[in-house]
Structure formats: structure tokens, C-alpha cells
């Protein structure tokens with residue numbers, strides 16, 4: 001592993017130079033990688049592995065939309081696409097990519113096919129860390145590890161096609177064969193990771209649940225809504241409020257942050273903006289930090305995982321979830337956003 005300096009802290013990480021694709025192909029040459037589930041991560045990871053020359057098969061419920069998608073994506077029924085049990089039987093490495101809640105339901109079936117020397121792969125620390133809630137306890141004679149891409153499976157695939165890579169964490173929970181390290185790193189490279197950083201199952205799930213409820217999704221929607229509502233209540237138009245809250249951030253400023261950091265984005269804004277942003281950021285940090293503390297606590301005590309499991313197990317949960325997502329979609333801010341997106345020159349059809 002390469003020892004690199006991250007802001008003054010040394011960390012061991014695995015880079016693609018150090019562990020090239022050719023090495024991953026060699027390590028996995030005798031394996032059959034069975035990707036179980038073809039939702040969001042499933043397609044990204046299975047297709048990237050396929051394009052990277054790995055012997056990958058998909059296991060998915062027949063007569064489902066995801067089955068049809070796998071066929072459209074080039075997986076061949078009876079050759080590289082099977083129902084779940086058949087794939088579990090054929091696979092030497094089982095990539096367990098059902099939704100975290102569905103993993104609980106299917107676990108007895110998966111366990112049955114975990115014969116000595118196979119490997120069980122996750123993309124989340126959820127099932128193992130919260131095993132008192134999930135009942136997922138693997139047999140001792142299989143390898144158990146994770147590669148958790150830090151982003152959507154959609155981005156994992158898109159970035160792969162662009163010749164880029166999405167960073168992932170990796171962790172080994174159980175090394176039964178003595179080969180867990182090379183197996184997990186090879187998989188991490190094969191699924192299209194940028195660089196790989198080490199974690200453990202608990203840290204992965206604690207940070208991931210915090211991140212998605214926090215700055216990545218929950219918090220960002222919360223602060224967008226707060227600023228938008230204030231601007232609207234003071235008489236600003238939807239167009240002005242949306243541009244000043246979301247569009248400018250995603251189209252202009254965040255790409256600058258992605259490219260060269262926050263200070264560089266600041267440096268490319270007016271001195272007036274810089275003065276104000278430097279004065280105000282700590283106030284926002286102090287206002288939200290107690291919420292992040294509360295959030296982390298809720299994750300660490302198992303409250304968040306239990307809530308997710310309980311709600312997901314309700315028979316009408318899908319419909320309720322769709323209704324909540326629709327409420328978000330129908331809110332003024334995101335309806336205004338739809339119009340704004342349609343007005344981006346690249347989205348406009350050329351008029352005669």
C-alpha cells in the first residue's frame with residue numbers, strides 16, 4: 001500500500017498504479033464473480049467488471065424490471081444471467097448487492113450457498129455491523145469483505161466510461177482463505193474504483209449513514225430549502241431564488257471546488273463575496289454541528305438502521321416512499337429547477 005499524506009495525516013491507500021487492472025485480472029482469473037441484485041450498484045459494478053475482462057455473472061429475480069435491464073445491458077440468460085439461487089451456486093465470490101433491507105430476507109438462501117473458500121462481498125457495512133438487527137452472520141470458513149464505492153452506481157458506471165474512477169473504501173471482516181486482501185483489492189480495481197482507502201465495516205456504515213443523511217443529501221436539501229424559503233418570503237422570484245440557491249452552486253461554483261478546493265473557488269469570486277463567505281461560514285458550522293452530533297449518535301446507537309429496516313419491511317413502503325419523493329419533486333423549488341434546467345442552452349432544442 002502507498003503511504004500518502006492527507007492534510008498532515010499519513011494513510012495507507014491502494015492506487016491503480018500500484019495494483020493495475022492486469023493484476024486484478026490475474027487474481028480473479030479463476031473466480032466466478034456473482035453479482036446478486038441489479039438495482040443501482042449492481043449494474044455499475046457488474047458492467048465495469050465485465051468490460052474489465054472479469055468472469056462476472058448476474059443473479060436477479062426472473063420476471064422483474066431489473067432482469068430485463070440486465071438483458072438489455074448484454075447479460076445473457078443461462079450464460080451470464082441466472083435466477084438468484086443459480087447464481088449463488090455458481091459464484092465463488094458473491095457480491096451481495098440487494099438493498100440492505102432485502103439482504104435480510106434473502107440471507108438464509110445466501111448462507112446455504114456459502115461453501116468453504118467462497119467469498120462474501122458487500123458494498124456497505126450495514127448487514128454485518130448491525131447483525132443483531134439483520135441476522136447476517138456468515139460462516140467462519142468464507143472470506144467476508146467490502147468495497148464501498150463513494151457515490152451512486154450510476155456515477156460509478158458513467159465515470160468508468162469516461163476513463164475516470166470513483167473512490168471506494170475497502171474492509172476485511174474475515175480472512176478465511178489467507179487471500180482476502182488480494183481478492184478484495186482486485187475487486188475494488190475491477191469495479192472501477194479510483195483509489196481505495198482502508199476502513200472497517202463499522203466505520204464504513206457509520207460514516208456512510210452520516211454522510212447521506214448529512215452534507216451529501218439530507219443536510220444539503222435542508223439548507224437549500226431554508227435559503228429558498230427566506231428569499232421567496234422576502235419577495236424574490238422563483239427564478240432568482242433558485243439560481244441563487246442551487247443552479248449557481250451546481251453549475252458554476254461546485255465544479256470549481258471539485259477542481260481545486262474551496263479556497264480556490266473563493267478566490268475566483270468577488271472580494272465582496274469572499275469577505276461575506278469568510279465571515280459567515282463558521283456561524284453555519286456552529287449552527288449545524290449539534291445536528292451532526294445528534295445524527296452520528298442516532299447512527300451509532302443503531303436507531304437509523306432499525307428505522308430503515310422497519311420502514312422497508314412495511315408492505316406498502318414503496319408507495320409511501322414514492323409519495324414522499326413526489327412531494328419533493330412537486331415542491332416549488334424543484335419545479336422551478338425543472339424550468340431552469342430546461343433553459344440551459346445545452347438542453348434547448350434549436351429553433352428554426
Ligand SMILES: NC(=O)C1=CN([C@@H]2O[C@H](COP(=O)(O)OP(=O)(O)OC[C@H]3O[C@@H](n4cnc5c(N)ncnc54)[C@H](O)[C@@H]3O)[C@@H](O)[C@H]2O)C=CC1
Nearest residue numbers: 037038039040041042066097098099100102123124152153
Ligand atoms: N445505490 C447506490 O449507488 C449505493 C449503494 N450501496 C450499497 O449497495 C447495496 C445495493 O444497493 P442498491 O444498488 O441501491 O440496491 P437497490 O435498492 O437498487 O436494490 C438492488 C436489487 O435488489 C432487488 N431486490 C429488492 N428486494 C428484493 C427481494 N426481496 N428479493 C430479491 N431481490 C430483491 C431489486 O430487484 C434490485 O435489483 C446496498 O448495500 C447499498 O447500501 C453503496 C454505495 C452506493
Ligand SMILES: CC(=O)[C@](C)(O)C(=O)O
Nearest residue numbers: 149150151152153208212
Ligand atoms: C451513493 C451512496 O454512496 C449513498 C448515498 O451512500 C447510498 O446510496 O447509500
Ligand SMILES: [Mg+2]
Nearest residue numbers: 124208209212
Ligand atoms: Mg449509503
Ligand SMILES: [Mg+2]
Nearest residue numbers: 149150151208
Ligand atoms: Mg455511500
